[in-house]
Amino acid sequence: MLVLGPFLLPLITALVSVFLRGRPRIVVGLVGGVLLFACSIALLLHVAAAGRQSYALGAWPLPYAIEFVADGLSTILLVLVAFVNLAILVYQAGWRELPEHFGIYPLIHGLVAATMATLLAADLFNLYVWLELMLMATLGLLVLGGRPRHHEAAFKYFSLSMLGTLLLLAAVGLIYGATGQLNLDALASITHQPDSPGALPAYMGLLLAALLLKAGAFPLFAWLPAAYHTLPAPLLALVGGLLTKITLYVLLRLNGQVFDVSQLHEALGWLAVITMISGVLGAAYHWDLRRILAFHIVSQIGYLLLGLALASQAAATATGFFLIHNILVKTNLFLIAGLMWLAMGHYDLRRGGGLFAARPLLAGLFLLSAFSLVGVPPTSGFWGKFMIVNEAFSQQRFVWAGMALATGLLTLYSMTKIWLEGFWKPLPRTSTVGIMRLPVAAYSAVIALSVVILIVGLNPEPLIGYLQQYSALNWR
Amino acid sequence: MTLVLILAISLCVGAGILLMLSHDAFRIVVGFAVLGAAVNLIVFLAGRPYTLVPPVIPQGSEALAEDAANPLTQALVLTAIVIGFALLCFSLVLAARVSRDHGHSDVTRQQASEPRPDPAAADSFRPPVMEDE
Numbered sequence: 001m002l003v004l005g006p007f008l009l010p011l012i013t014a015l016v017s018v019f020l021r022g023r024p025r026i027v028v029g030l031v032g033g034v035l036l037f038a039c040s041i042a043l044l045l046h047v048a049a050a051g052r053q054s055y056a057l058g059a060w061p062l063p064y065a066i067e068f069v070a071d072g073l074s075t076i077l078l079v080l081v082a083f084v085n086l087a088i089l090v091y092q093a094g095w096r097e098l099p100e101h102f103g104i105y106p107l108i109h110g111l112v113a114a115t116m117a118t119l120l121a122a123d124l125f126n127l128y129v130w131l132e133l134m135l136m137a138t139l140g141l142l143v144l145g146g147r148p149r150h151h152e153a154a155f156k157y158f159s160l161s162m163l164g165t166l167l168l169l170a171a172v173g174l175i176y177g178a179t180g181q182l183n184l185d186a187l188a189s190i191t192h193q194p195d196s197p198g199a200l201p202a203y204m205g206l207l208l209a210a211l212l213l214k215a216g217a218f219p220l221f222a223w224l225p226a227a228y229h230t231l232p233a234p235l236l237a238l239v240g241g242l243l244t245k246i247t248l249y250v251l252l253r254l255n256g257q258v259f260d261v262s263q264l265h266e267a268l269g270w271l272a273v274i275t276m277i278s279g280v281l282g283a284a285y286h287w288d289l290r291r292i293l294a295f296h297i298v299s300q301i302g303y304l305l306l307g308l309a310l311a312s313q314a315a316a317t318a319t320g321f322f323l324i325h326n327i328l329v330k331t332n333l334f335l336i337a338g339l340m341w342l343a344m345g346h347y348d349l350r351r352g353g354g355l356f357a358a359r360p361l362l363a364g365l366f367l368l369s370a371f372s373l374v375g376v377p378p379t380s381g382f383w384g385k386f387m388i389v390n391e392a393f394s395q396q397r398f399v400w401a402g403m404a405l406a407t408g409l410l411t412l413y414s415m416t417k418i419w420l421e422g423f424w425k426p427l428p429r430t431s432t433v434g435i436m437r438l439p440v441a442a443y444s445a446v447i448a449l450s451v452v453i454l455i456v457g458l459n460p461e462p463l464i465g466y467l468q469q470y471s472a473l474n475w476r
Numbered sequence: 477m478t479l480v481l482i483l484a485i486s487l488c489v490g491a492g493i494l495l496m497l498s499h500d501a502f503r504i505v506v507g508f509a510v511l512g513a514a515v516n517l518i519v520f521l522a523g524r525p526y527t528l529v530p531p532v533i534p535q536g537s538e539a540l541a542e543d544a545a546n547p548l549t550q551a552l553v554l555t556a557i558v559i560g561f562a563l564l565c566f567s568l569v570l571a572a573r574v575s576r577d578h579g580h581s582d583v584t585r586q587q588a589s590e591p592r593p594d595p596a597a598a599d600s601f602r603p604p605v606m607e608d609e
Contacts, residue, residue, distance in 0.1 A: 063538060125552055132559045139566060148577035149589035149606075155501065155574050156589070158567050162508050163496075165563070169556050170515045176549065177522025180539035230589050286603055348605045 002046060003055040003070050005039040006078050007117040010085075014109035018102075025105050026093050032109065033086040036116075040082040044075040054122070063186035069122040072470030073320055076463075077119050077249060080324055081242060083452070084331050085112045087445040088238050091335055094439030097232035101144050108238060111137035118246050124172050124182045127250060131168065131214065134243060135161050141235050142227060153227040160213065160223035167210035174203040188257040204259055208251075208268075215247040217305060218275040221298045225282060228297075229290035229347075233338025236290060240297055241331030245323055248304045252319055255308050256474045269309035273403040276302025280410040289337045289347045289422070292414055293330070296373065299407060300326050306404060307388050310395055316471040318387035321464060325372070325380040325456060332369045332449040336362065339438055339446065340422055349418060354427035359438070363423050365450050370415040372453055375408050379457040383464070477526045481517060488514030501571040501581040508567065512560045516553050523549030 013032030017025050047053055047070050056065035070078070089108070098104055114133035121127045142154035176182055178197040179190050190196050191204070213220040228240050279299030283292045304326070307319030337347070343359055344352030356363045372379035375386075385408060392401035456463060488510050495507025523546040531545050540546055575581035577588065591604045 125555070129555065129559070132563075136562065136566075139570075143570065143573075147588075148574075151570060151573045151577055151588075152586050153589040155567075155570050155583070158563075158570060159496075159504060159508075162563060162567070165559075166508070166511055166515045170518050173515070173519030173522045173549065173552065176519075176552070177524070177546075180546065186538070226590060288603070288606060291603075346605075350605060 001055065002039070002043050003053050003068050003120060006036060006043065006082070007113045007120065009036045009039055010109045010113035010116065014106045014113060017105040017109060020105075021102070022100070026089075029089050029105050029109065030086075030093070033082070033089045036112070037079070037082040037086050040075070040078040043070055044079050047072065047075045063181055063183035065183075066126055067122040067183055067185075068117075068120045069184075070120060072466065072473070073249070073253070074119045076324065076466065077327075078116060080327055081112065081115055081119070084241060084327060084449070085238070087449050088234050088331070088335070090448075091237070091338070091442045091445040092234040094441035095232065095234050095338070098144055103140060103144055104235075107137050107140045107144070108235070111141070111238065111242075115242055115246050119249065122184045124175065124184065124187065126182075128168050128172050131247070131250075132165060134246070135165065138239055138243060141231065141239065144235075145230060145232070150230050153230040157223050157227035160220060164210050164213035164220075167206060167213065171203055171207035171210055175200070175207065178203060184254070184258055191258055201263065205264060207254075208259065208264060211247055211251050211254075212271070212305075214244070215251065215305075216244045216275075216298050216301050217271055218278050218298075218302075221275065221279070221301075224298060225291060225294040228294040229288060231290075233334060233341065237331045237334035237338070240294060240334050241327055244297060244301055245304075245327050245330075248301065248308075248319075248323060251308055252304075252316065252323070255311065256316055256471070265309045265311050268305060269397065269400050272302045272305035272309055273400055274302075275299070275305060276403060276407040277410075280407050280414070283414045284410060284417075287349045287421075289340060289349065289418065290334075292418065293333055293337060296333075296411065296414070297330060299411065300330065300373075302407065303385065303388055303404060306392065306400060309400075310388070310391050310397070312391065312395070313471050313475040314394075315388070315391045316475050317464065317467045318384065318391055320467040320471065321460070322384035322388060324463065325384045325453075328449060328453050328456070329369050329372045329381060332446060332453065333366075333373065335442070335446050335449070336366050336369060339442055340366075342436070342438055344422065344427070349421035351428065351430075352422050353425035354423075356423040358427075361443075362438070365446055366419070366423070368450050368453060370419065372457060374412045374415055380453055380460065382457070383460045387464075478521070481521050481525070485514050485517045485521070488517065499582050499584050501574055501583050502568075504583070505564070505567045505571050509560075509564050512556075512564070516556055516560070519549050519553050519556060523547065 009032060016028055020028060052071045055068045056062055111134060114130050114137060118130040121130055139154055139158060142157055143150055178200050179187060181187050181190060216224045228236060231239060276299050279295050279302060283295035286292050304319055304322055307315050307322060339362055341347050343355055346352055372381040375381040389401045389404050492507045492511030492514060495503045498504060527543050527545050529544040531540060531547050533540055578586050593600050593602060593604055
């Protein structure tokens with residue numbers, strides 16, 4: 001039953017917060033967040049002690065039952081998502097955009113519940129349902145603002161995501177029709193049999209295409225930078241930090257087991273390289289903090305896809321590490337962008353400046369996360385990129401590795417742009433922003449995330465060892 | 477039966493894609509509805525509705541016989557219809573709101589969230605500042 005806790009808890013919190021308003025709703029959310037974190041830690045310890053945990057609904061025998069599985073990778077991501085969720089809830093508690101909207105807390109908790117369930121689901125159709133619930137909660141969050149740009153952004157987001165949804169459903173149906181199985185373990189054993197149905201690789205390709213769309217890979221990432229920047233900072237951190245990365249986790253899990261996409265790995269590698277470059281070039285063009293960071297999501301997805309394309313046990317470890325690093329750093333950067341907005345009065349870098357003199361602590365926190373995103377040693381990003389690029393070199397994929405390094409350089413360029421324009425340049429005379437205290441709750445959330453990033457960067461060995469253990473068990 | 481279903485699926489996919497590529501927000505939504513129907517039919521067809529072999533798993537096996545009917549896909553379609561219907565309702569309201577905000581439903585001329593640079597401005601290669609924060 002412990003396996004179901006991580007998504008039942010936020011679901012209950014969401015239901016309760018529908019009926020509450022004002023301060024009690026925030027308190028219930030925080031209590032739910034703490035309980036969720038505790039539950040995830042308990043599950044992590046249990047799995048570390050007793051091995052992989054599985055729960056079959058209705059006590060049906062496998063492979064017919066709908067199964068939920070907690071293994072090494074999913075439990076550590078559960079803990080991570082619970083931690084990030086808690087940090088965002090604390091940040092949101094002191095935020096002045098949309099605090100009293102009736103939908104905001106139920107949708108946040110609902111999104112977290114769907115995320116947690118996606119991490120645990122071990123059934124293809126169940127995965128589809130949870131990914132849909134993530135989409136619906138995000139659509140709800142997008143339209144909360146109620147201005148024309150929110151509706152328009154939601155419509156763009158909806159259009160491409162709906163296409164992904166339909167492709168995913170068609171792929172699930174076709175795979176079920178061909179194999180008679182939806183359970184991931186059962187599918188994994190079928191795809192590795194020599195007499196597996198001949199059309200199965202094509203259906204797997206369709207599934208891959210649908211998941212790539214949802215992960216924000218080239219050429220179908222347009223929905224991401226078109227919509228994300230209309231969200232308020234805490235929600236942006238939640239959506240931008242988690243959604244695409246969770247889809248990447250699903251791909252990572254399928255890649256080792258169900259997908260036998262050796263035919264597709266070559267294509268996936270080039271796709272990864274183009275995704276990296278196009279994302280980082282988009283970021284170089286923009287001046288709006290949120291848009292720069294949204295394009296960097298795309299670029300970082302490229303690194304993760306490169307890890308998938310290299311398709312080895314070492315690459316699986318590296319991708320897992322990069323995934324964890326990326327969720328932490330990306331969330332933190334969006335939260336810092338929110339604080340910069342409060343201090344500068346605008347998200348556009350051309351309208352802001354002077355933060356280094358006015359807010360030295362914020363400058364330090366930004367530098368840490370920016371260096372980590374770029375991959376400057378000894379931050380967490382360095383280890384993630386080092387392991388992926390190192391694996392690319394050892395498989396003699398020199399072009400892929402070179403492009404990954406070049407993308408790192410361009411990432412440095414756009415982080416330098418934020419630093420020069422937002423922190424070093426004096427505030428423009430036209431600016432009307434006054435000196436105000438930044439919310440303490442928001443600061444403490446950013447500091448908590450930064451401390452974790454620092455720890456992962458300075459002492460990566462335990463995490464890498466943990467992930468190696470997992471990928472040794474699961475990589476065929 | 478199979479031929480009829482396949483023809484219906486091809487027709488729906490074609491019509492759906494045609495409508496989706498339109499500039500009109502409402503046509504796009506209808507396109508997704510039609511395409512959704514096609515996908516539901518694909519899943520339905522995956523359950524082999526044409527066969528007369530009953531859906532019983534033989535002893536010692538873990539999957540249905542190759543040519544047996546499969547009732548589970550109908551449950552899958554039902555779930556997919558519910559999800560699709562919810563998304564369709566939401567998107568219809570959304571399309572109506574977007575059209576009302578702009579006074580027209582041409583999505584190529586809607587730029588509230590991503591304003592284009594002014595070609596007459598001196599720095600026309602740069603993205604414009606979003607003013608209404």
